[in-house]
Structures are given as structure tokens and as C-alpha cells.
Amino acid sequence: MQLTIHVFDNGRLGGRVIPVSFARKVGSGVKVVDVLREVFVHVDLPVDAAAIFSLWCTSPLLELQLKPNQKVQSVVSQWQALLAKYTTATVEKAEDDIPLLTLRRNCFYPRTMERKLLMEQSLRLLYHEAQFNITTYRYVPERIQDYYDLAAAKACIDLGLFDPQRHTVARMKEVVVQYFTPQFIRPRLADSLVARDPRVEVTKQWLREYQRVSAMTLPMVQLYRRYLQVCWNVPTYSAVFFKGEIACPRRLRRTLLDQTDVGVRVAINQDGIHLVHEEKNETLISFALDQVSWDYAPAQREGENEFASLYLEFDGEFNGTKCKFLVEVFSRQAQLMDAMISQCVEMAEEEEQRIAQIRRNQGTEGFVERQVIHTDLKRHFGEVQQLAKYVAVQTCVAGRCYPGLPKAADLAGAATQAGEAVSGHRSTHV
Structure with a gap:
């Protein structure tokens, strides 16, 4: 069995193609880790580069980073079912969609570690992938x-x-x-x-x-x-991008040419959650993981027009009044977003525990704060109140503003005031 792995080159996906062959008897059971081992030989990378790069299954409709022990052929053979579950593509469009196996940056590889890299081949691959993300407006410098x-x-x-x-x-x-x-x-x-x-x-x-x-x-x-x-220094660097929509409140539709919803890309990385306007390629709002609470709610019914939701709650200011903002993102990929946030928060907690243990071993007591990677991100996240107001007024984050809610108010209570049903609450304060 032969697999074709696509590698970024000169800012293009598929600029370089690597054929990887396996014996027929083990072909269907080949795992991601086996494929990576063979690919690294072709691109002159050491085995431990698996921490930096991963195998992805991607198409214009869906992008998934595969786990090391997943069977590659199993994911490819289930692609149509995955499209039906996580996208809004029509049957005809889904049938024409062909996934590519691509070598890309591991979305969980810490940016602090990447800054220390000196190996030219690793940096070259990261450079070509970054070029692609710049030209496709995934990374938008300020x-x-x-x-x-x-x-x-x-x-x-x-x-x-x-x-x-x-x-x-x-x-x-x-x-x-x-x-x-x-x-x-x-x-x-x-x-x-x-x-x-x-x-x-x-x-x-x-x-x-x-x-x-x-x-x-x-x-x-x-x-x-x-x-x-x-x-x-771009907040969305290394983020995984998901497709979704945020609702426009009826009272603002007339001023927005009767637009009922706004297409967004939800970018999630280890530093935060970022909502990017799909058409304008502008970051609408961006906040660190410890500045937001979130919840996932599955679709109430099955159907073509039924979507799961990702709820994001954060503190902000509206017309001079401190309040809670609740953003509801409708998306077939809401479950993937929830899993990505959960993984990032879990990794942040593990890192805090590791640092705290080091401090205790050194005789240092007290809470060890999580370090934000650079000052640009601190400044960017620090503008959350201004951005929250911008989103509420200009891009219609469902028009949900709750003045006077106590800081400990849970997401379900906030959603009830808005006439929405939300199950449970999850806090990302790490």
C-alpha cells in the first residue's frame, strides 16, 4: 500500500509530495506514528520531531490533526461520514471532496519551545507553513x-x-x-x-x-x-481553525442590511480563543483561556438546519456598565471546538502543576502564575473590554449583555435570562 503525504513548500500546500510505501498485509493497519517515521526520513528530520509536526487529514471542507495511534486508512475511509457530521456540505459537494494527508505543525507544540529551535530543516518546514497561513489570512499581523x-x-x-x-x-x-x-x-x-x-x-x-x-x-x-x-507575535499562530456563525439580534438587522448571522472562523490555541470575521479577515475578539468560561450544547434535534452551539462568556463593558457577555457560536464543529479548548486547558493545568512542583522542590511556596508568552499577546488580550463592546455593537454577538450579573454567575443562569437553554458550565480559569 502506498500513501501520498503532502508537505508545504514555498507557501503552498502540496508544493512537495512524498510517497510512503507499506507492505500490503499491514497497509490497512498503518498508524500515524508509522507514517511519520517514514516521512521524517524523506525530509531529513529526527524521530523526536514528532513533537513538532503531526499528520493531518485535510480538505477545503474539514481539517483534522490525527492522533499518533490512529489508523490512517480508517480515517480516510470514513471521510464522508466525518463531513456529514462536522460540515454543512451538500451530498454532491462532499462526494467531490478528496482529503489529503499533510505534514503540518503539531497544534499542541508550545510556542515557547518553537522559539528555541535551531534545526534548519524544522524551521524551513515551519516557515513554509507560516507563509501559507499568512497568504490565506489565518495569520494577520497587527x-x-x-x-x-x-x-x-x-x-x-x-x-x-x-x-x-x-x-x-x-x-x-x-x-x-x-x-x-x-x-x-x-x-x-x-x-x-x-x-x-x-x-x-x-x-x-x-x-x-x-x-x-x-x-x-x-x-x-x-x-x-x-x-x-x-x-x-500573531495571536492566532499555531491555532486550529473551525467554521461557525454568530447570530445577529433582530433589533440590529435593519442596520446591517437584514443580515441574520455572521460567518466566523474560531481560532483556538494554547493562548486563547479568537473569533475572526470570515469575509473581512478581521479579528473580532480575542481573549486568553483564563478570561473566558465556555460550554458545549449539542443540537436539540437532528436535521440539516440544526446546529450544535459553543457558548463563550466573558466580562466586558457596555455603555459604561460592567456586564457579562455571552457569545453563541453555531457550528457543526462545536464539539471539536469544545475538545480543543478542553485539551488546551488541561495542558495549561499540567504545566502549572509542573512549575509549581519545581518551585516547591526549590523551597518556593505560593501560587505560580501561568506566563503569557509575550507582551504583544498581553496587550492584545488586555483590550478585551474594548473589543467586547466592538463585537456587541458592530458584529452582533447575539445581542446578549447582562448588566449587574455577579461575577460568579454561571453560564446557565446567564443563558436563561437571554431565553436560551444551556446545559452546564465549564470554567477555564486555570
Whole structure:
């Protein structure tokens, strides 16, 4: 039996394909760990790279990270059933969906550990995957300068040292779309009024950054790290993305062209939960795991238009009044979201216990706070109140605002006030 494993290359999924063969008699029973062992030989990675990379089964409709002991062929053969359970795809669309086995970053690999990596081959694979996530708007840097930093590092990797004779504005503006997202270089209103090519100014700034980075003559491993360092500061880095919708309250539908719901991508990683507008690629709200309580509620009935829900409750402020916000995300993938959050919280608790034990062994007593990975994320999560108000007013988080609720109020009680039925409550305060 032969399996085909797709690897990210030059920011594209499937840019490199690795055939892996197994004896026919063991083919159907091949486990993920066996496949990874063979793939690592092809990409020149040590066996312990299994902590960094994992095998995924992906398609445009669904993405699943496989467990080490799962049988690969079993997952592939059940793909149609998985699509029916976790997506809203029609029967015709599901039948045309072909899953790919891909080598991707392990979503549970700590970012703190990744920052310490020095192995060039591992960094190269992470770099190509990060490129893909940048171009598909999964990773959206906050600063404009970040885009130029990314493009400069990529230019050094792709083109080598800056050459003023070859790398001119006239020539490089023709390939600038390969280094920036279309949204970044799209024409502004001022450009349209004076018939100005927006690529020119972007290219000029890009080439200045390219020349500056090139002058450092960094080795390839440092260029990979330079690119990844920008990505590491993006809140959704290493997140698993799920598809869902949030409801629009009736009182706001008229102001939003009668839109009844808003498509979102729910990005979940070890640092927090992030709601991203599906069409605008904007982060609507982002909070750390210890700033939110959550609950999963299965669909009440079976049916094409029946969805499970993920409830998110957090503190915020609305019109100057402190209150609780409740966001209900409708999704066939709500169960997967619940499992992902639970796993991240469990890992955070285990890490806290490990650190606490080390402190006790060293004679240090007291509670050991979980460290947020970097200051950018602290600042990002610190803006939760402002973002909560933005979401409530601009993107319609179901219009549920509960002034005066006591801090210990449980999710079920809050949902009852909103006329919703929610079963149970789970707190992620770790």
C-alpha cells in the first residue's frame, strides 16, 4: 500500500509530495506514528520531531490533526461520514471532496519551545507553513511594518542578496504580489482618483527593507527565524481553525442590511480563543483561556438546519456598565471546538502543576502564575473590554449583555435570562 503525504513548500500546500510505501498485509493497519517515521526520513528530520509536526487529514471542507495511534486508512475511509457530521456540505459537494494527508505543525507544540529551535530543516518546514497561513489570512499581523519585515525576509530567502542593478522598482513591482497579500496592496481611494499604481509605493518600501536585511548577510536558518518571529507575535499562530456563525439580534438587522448571522472562523490555541470575521479577515475578539468560561450544547434535534452551539462568556463593558457577555457560536464543529479548548486547558493545568512542583522542590511556596508568552499577546488580550463592546455593537454577538450579573454567575443562569437553554458550565480559569 502506498500513501501520498503532502508537505508545504514555498507557501503552498502540496508544493512537495512524498510517497510512503507499506507492505500490503499491514497497509490497512498503518498508524500515524508509522507514517511519520517514514516521512521524517524523506525530509531529513529526527524521530523526536514528532513533537513538532503531526499528520493531518485535510480538505477545503474539514481539517483534522490525527492522533499518533490512529489508523490512517480508517480515517480516510470514513471521510464522508466525518463531513456529514462536522460540515454543512451538500451530498454532491462532499462526494467531490478528496482529503489529503499533510505534514503540518503539531497544534499542541508550545510556542515557547518553537522559539528555541535551531534545526534548519524544522524551521524551513515551519516557515513554509507560516507563509501559507499568512497568504490565506489565518495569520494577520497587527502592524503594517510586519508585512514589510515578512516580505524582506522572504526576498532574502528566495532571491539572495539585494542587487540594486537587478532589484529595481520597475522590475520588482511586477512580482510584489508574491510577497504581500492582495488585501495589502489593493488600490486605495486616493490611488484611484489620481490613477496611481499602489504597487509602486509598496515596492519602494519593500526594497528598502530588503536592502537593509540583506546587508546583515544572515544565514538561512536565521532568515527562517526572522520570518517566524513576526508570526510568533500573531495571536492566532499555531491555532486550529473551525467554521461557525454568530447570530445577529433582530433589533440590529435593519442596520446591517437584514443580515441574520455572521460567518466566523474560531481560532483556538494554547493562548486563547479568537473569533475572526470570515469575509473581512478581521479579528473580532480575542481573549486568553483564563478570561473566558465556555460550554458545549449539542443540537436539540437532528436535521440539516440544526446546529450544535459553543457558548463563550466573558466580562466586558457596555455603555459604561460592567456586564457579562455571552457569545453563541453555531457550528457543526462545536464539539471539536469544545475538545480543543478542553485539551488546551488541561495542558495549561499540567504545566502549572509542573512549575509549581519545581518551585516547591526549590523551597518556593505560593501560587505560580501561568506566563503569557509575550507582551504583544498581553496587550492584545488586555483590550478585551474594548473589543467586547466592538463585537456587541458592530458584529452582533447575539445581542446578549447582562448588566449587574455577579461575577460568579454561571453560564446557565446567564443563558436563561437571554431565553436560551444551556446545559452546564465549564470554567477555564486555570
